[in-house]
Amino acid sequence: MSQVAPRLTTLTIFGIRSGHIRWGLAQMGTSGSKLQQVPGLLFFKLLGSGHGRGFSIKPNFRRYGLMCTWQSEAAADAFLQDSDLIHEYRQHTDEIWTVKLQPYQQHGQWDGQAPFSPALPENYISGPIAVLTRASINLKALPSFWRFVPKTSTALDTAEGLICSIGLGELPLVRQATFSVWESAEAMKKYAYKNPLHQEVMRRTRSENWYSEELFARFKPINSQGLWAGRDPLEYLRNYNTLTSSIADRLNRKA
Structure with missing residues (x-):
């Protein structure tokens, strides 16, 4: 039986x-009506952003996000490189950054869907997460x-092992998300489970029933391209992938 490929996900920051x-x-x-016509696009969300690294009540009108899941990497590349919509965005932006992701796991739903499956x-x-x-x-x-x-x-401003993060949202105040990349799962867990402020929020989320719907997902970053705040924050990722590929090649040759 052939194995089903993991759901390719992209996040683009404009x-x-x-x-x-x-x-x-x-x-x-x-842009939503145009995205509905994109071949191979299975799920998408247009996202505003806030100032700072996480949830923020203050909107940032200079930065937006687009999260997508794809039928194939070829479909994603065709859209991100050659589509009319992306060409239009390029005329109005001074930076575009995209990260490709494969999901390790997800819990919960987004608008009643589980978009990051399989x-x-x-x-x-090991490695970035x-x-x-x-x-x-x-x-x-x-x-x-x-x-x-x-x-x-x-507290994210001083979190050890945080590579980059951004607060995103579909609607101001009520539909919020945070995307972050960490040097390792250990660094992420240290912040999530040992930071007292984060622990307090987790406790209140349950005891006070803050959310009507929620989703938590972890991903493997596999590629990044472009600039975000003047740099590619995952240049680190390319170096890591080059190193691990080199090690794997040497082990295969020895075998």
Whole structure:
């Protein structure tokens, strides 16, 4: 029996040019119909962003995200390299960065779907790991959520082993997500389970029923391209993949 390939996921971050902010904001309402026509695109979310590394009540109108899952890598590449929509974005941006991801695991749903399935057959062993946390916040919980959560986002500024992170959202205040990449799962877990602010948020999430829907997913970053804040934050990833490929080749030759 042939093995089903893991669901290829991409996250693209757009840096909108100065003077093009109105255009960037408009895409949240107009690009969806164009994306629905993209061959091989299975699931997508247009995302705004906030200031800082995590959840933020203050929007950033210069930075937007697009998260997609794909039928194949060829479909993803055709869209990201040659589509009319991406060409249009290039005319209004000064930076575009894309990371390709394969899911290790996911828990929960996003709009009633489990978009990051099937997952990789192997478990995480070592190397960089990406994490997506996403939630629809109960309206009654909004005051409590926004009183506590920004403190944990500030704690990301000093988190050991964090390569990059961004707070994203489908709707201001109520449909929020954080995407982050860590040097290792150990670094990610140290922040998640040993940081007292994060622990307090996790406790209140359950005890006060903050979320009407939530999703947590971990991914293997496999490739990145472009610039985010003036650099490719996962140049580290290319170096890591080159090293591991070299080691694997040497072991195969010895065998």
